[in-house]
Amino acid sequence: MRWLRYSLKGETGYGILSDEDTITVVRGDPLGKYETTATRLQLQDVTIEVPIVPPTFYCVGLNYVKHISTEGLTIPKKPDVGYRANNALIAHGQDVIMPADATRIHYEGELVVVIGKKAKNISVGEVKDCIFGYTIGNDVSERNWQASDRTFWRAKNTDTFKPMGPWICTDAQIATMQTVVSVNGEQSTRFDTADMLFGIEEFISTMSRYLTLYPGDMVWMGTDGHSPNLQPGDRVDVSLTGLGTLSNRFIKEALT
Amino acid sequence: MRWLRYSLKGETGYGILSDEDTITVVRGDPLGKYETTATRLQLQDVTIEVPIVPPTFYCVGLNYVKHISTEGLTIPKKPDVGYRANNALIAHGQDVIMPADATRIHYEGELVVVIGKKAKNISVGEVKDCIFGYTIGNDVSERNWQASDRTFWRAKNTDTFKPMGPWICTDAQIATMQTVVSVNGEQSTRFDTADMLFGIEEFISTMSRYLTLYPGDMVWMGTDGHSPNLQPGDRVDVSLTGLGTLSNRFIKEALT
Numbered sequence: 001m002r003w004l005r006y007s008l009k010g011e012t013g014y015g016i017l018s019d020e021d022t023i024t025v026v027r028g029d030p031l032g033k034y035e036t037t038a039t040r041l042q043l044q045d046v047t048i049e050v051p052i053v054p055p056t057f058y059c060v061g062l063n064y065v066k067h068i069s070t071e072g073l074t075i076p077k078k079p080d081v082g083y084r085a086n087n088a089l090i091a092h093g094q095d096v097i098m099p100a101d102a103t104r105i106h107y108e109g110e111l112v113v114v115i116g117k118k119a120k121n122i123s124v125g126e127v128k129d130c131i132f133g134y135t136i137g138n139d140v141s142e143r144n145w146q147a148s149d150r151t152f153w154r155a156k157n158t159d160t161f162k163p164m165g166p167w168i169c170t171d172a173q174i175a176t177m178q179t180v181v182s183v184n185g186e187q188s189t190r191f192d193t194a195d196m197l198f199g200i201e202e203f204i205s206t207m208s209r210y211l212t213l214y215p216g217d218m219v220w221m222g223t224d225g226h227s228p229n230l231q232p233g234d235r236v237d238v239s240l241t242g243l244g245t246l247s248n249r250f251i252k253e254a255l256t
Numbered sequence: 257m258r259w260l261r262y263s264l265k266g267e268t269g270y271g272i273l274s275d276e277d278t279i280t281v282v283r284g285d286p287l288g289k290y291e292t293t294a295t296r297l298q299l300q301d302v303t304i305e306v307p308i309v310p311p312t313f314y315c316v317g318l319n320y321v322k323h324i325s326t327e328g329l330t331i332p333k334k335p336d337v338g339y340r341a342n343n344a345l346i347a348h349g350q351d352v353i354m355p356a357d358a359t360r361i362h363y364e365g366e367l368v369v370v371i372g373k374k375a376k377n378i379s380v381g382e383v384k385d386c387i388f389g390y391t392i393g394n395d396v397s398e399r400n401w402q403a404s405d406r407t408f409w410r411a412k413n414t415d416t417f418k419p420m421g422p423w424i425c426t427d428a429q430i431a432t433m434q435t436v437v438s439v440n441g442e443q444s445t446r447f448d449t450a451d452m453l454f455g456i457e458e459f460i461s462t463m464s465r466y467l468t469l470y471p472g473d474m475v476w477m478g479t480d481g482h483s484p485n486l487q488p489g490d491r492v493d494v495s496l497t498g499l500g501t502l503s504n505r506f507i508k509e510a511l512t
Contacts, residue, residue: 055309056341061406080406083339083413085312087467099466120415150336151317154466157339159376210355210410211343 002244003030003133003168006046017043017167030168031116031132031215050091051135051168052114054218059084059110059139059156060203063196063222067108070226079198079206084139084220085157092166096140096250098232099158105250106227108139109181109238111193113200114168115217122208127201130213133168136238136246137220163238163248164218174200177241179224183234189225193240196221258500259286259389259424262302273299273423286424287372287388287471306347307391307424308370310474315340315366315395315412316459319452319478323364326482335454335462340395340476341413348422352396352506354488355414361506362483364395365437365494367449369456370424371473378464383457386469389424392494392502393476419494419504420474430456433497435480439490445481449496452477 002017014030015023021043028034031052061082062068068075090096098105116132139156140163146155156162177193198206200221207213230236232252239245258273270286271279277299284290287308317338318324324331346352354361372388396418401411412418433449454462456477463469486492488508495501 053311056343076406078405081409082407083341083409085339085467087312087470087473149334150332151338153337153339153463158466159468207409210414211341212415214343217343 001170003051003170004043004166005049005051006041007049008041008046012049015041048092048166050089051165052216052218053086053089054216055214056217057084057086058082058207058218059220060198060222063198064191064224065197066191067222067224067226076197079203081203081207081219082152084162085153087159088157088162090160090163090248092163092246092248094163094248095160096163096248097160097253098230098250099142100253100255102142102145102158104143105230106141106143107181107183107230107236107238108141108223108227109179109189109240110137110139110223111174111177111179111221111240112137112164113204113219113221115213115219116215118215119204119208119213120211122205124201124205127204130204131200132215133170134172134174134240134243135165135168136240136243138163138236138238138246138248139220139223163246165246166244169243171242173242177243180239181225181227182237182239183228183230185235185237188228191224195224257426259307259426260299260422261305261307262297263305264297264302268305271297304348304422306345307421308472308474309342309345310472311470312473313340313342314338314463314474315476316454316478319454320447320480321453322447323478323480323482332453335459337459337463337475338408340418341409343415344413344418346416346419346504348419348502348504350419350504351416352419352504353416353509354486354506355398356509356511358398358401358414360399361486362397362399363437363439363486363492363494364397364479364483365435365445365496366393366395366479367430367433367435367477367496368393368420369460369475369477371469371475372471374471375460375464375469376467378461380457380461383460386460387456388471389426390428390430390496390499391421391424392496392499394419394492394494394502394504395476395479419502421502422500425499427498429498433499436495437481437483438493438495439484439486441491441493444484447480451480
């Protein structure tokens with residue numbers, strides 16, 4: 001099942017998307033109680049919004065070996081999760097604004113896990129029961145700031161640096177999933193999504209030993225490979241098998 | 257003016273607290289449109305809640321010279337903000353749960369700035385106009401995990417590690433403010449709140465160059481001095497002149 005958050009004529013709502021791109025409008029909360037209505041909309045007629053704004057926005061920093069070695073970083077010995085910030089979220093189809101003083105902007109195509117149930121102290125085997133679904137994230141990064149700053153605040157959390165969407169799929173075949181990133185329609189990175197250093201179950205079970213996960217929390221699972229330096233005008237598509245394609249254009253900040 | 261978020265008989269609301277500890281119940285949003293009602297409550301009759309759960313939870317890591325040198329860290333050259341996580345927030349009067357495997361837990365008494373207006377690209381002089389008020393935070397930290405982990409996820413974001421409150425004051429005399437932390441009623445740390453490496457105006461103006469601040473966002477401003485290793489049963493009071501006292505007991509996790 002595909003869950004879409006959309007806006008139309010100034011109103012925002014949730015819907016379920018059919019294979020024919022018809023939206024069944026839903027009343028209520030996808031993570032709680034909801035009911036379908038008789039209203040149908042067409043995907044092409046609505047604006048796609050960020051699927052859910054997470055209460056806490058987790059992101060796994062270094063989780064694929066090739067990416068870690070390409071970036072000259074050390075392979076982590078244990079699953080220490082990191083964070084991103086909600087101000088940076090944008091939806092599928094919105095533009096990433098490259099700050100005027102940014103010079104080395106990279107994409108990072110990632111699988112995103114959406115938490116569906118409150119969870120604390122859960123075993124590896126219990127993790128799947130607390131997952132609502134999956135979506136796609138692009139962990140846009142400015143590599144010079146990532147190296148020069150003490151934290152990732154502007155390297156990874158500048159406004160518009162966290163495209164996410166286009167929707168949440170409640171089913172996913174992660175074992176056979178491929179993550180493919182294209183720039184202006186040409187394939188640039190491809191990797192097996194499941195080729196993680198620490199898997200979803202291990203990460204979430206470890207996190208839950210110390211913290212409570214809440215419905216709507218997001219866990220971005222990290223990326224593999226290497227990005228070229230993106231240029232103004234580039235369009236980046238992140239496709240994950242069965243989940244869809246997250247597409248965003250990169251444009252230069254207009255200084256006033 | 258003091259803004260309180262409270263709960264009573266399963267309902268949560270906002271109120272304005274008088275000097276006599278009477279709450280004038282408010283309808284609406286303190287950060288938006290609201291109106292006072294004729295309902296009055298007594299502070300002693302309600303449960304104090306976390307004043308606001310922030311859309312983005314910022315925290316300034318190293319901002320007082322004595323603390324930085326005591327902890328053996330390097331003095332930052334510029335204001336790079338960090339983050340904390342909402343799962344860890346608890347209110348005044350709630351207990352901090354010390355995980356069974358935590359061995360070196362410290363307090364950090366901090367001034368908290370609450371954003372009141374959407375702000376992007378603002379000058380140092382414009383910062384005060386986007387501040388709603390001030391409250392108190394205790395940036396509880398497990399120092400061994402802070403040293404051993406790649407991120408601060410459990411060292412600073414374990415459930416209950418972020419006491420905040422008890423209320424938000426819309427006025428504050430920061431130039432003459434003192435931060436005083438007491439353990440079991442005995443003063444343990446005292447410093448001038450304004451003795452920051454980078455002040456509120458410089459931090460928020462710098463952040464706003466790259467990110468949009470939203471109403472309810474919190475910026476914890478860092479701490480000075482050094483904490484003893486806290487023990488189960490300790491009560492930590494963080495008092496900031498004119499803002500009040502944030503008080504929490506520390507208890508050991510009960511393993512089942």
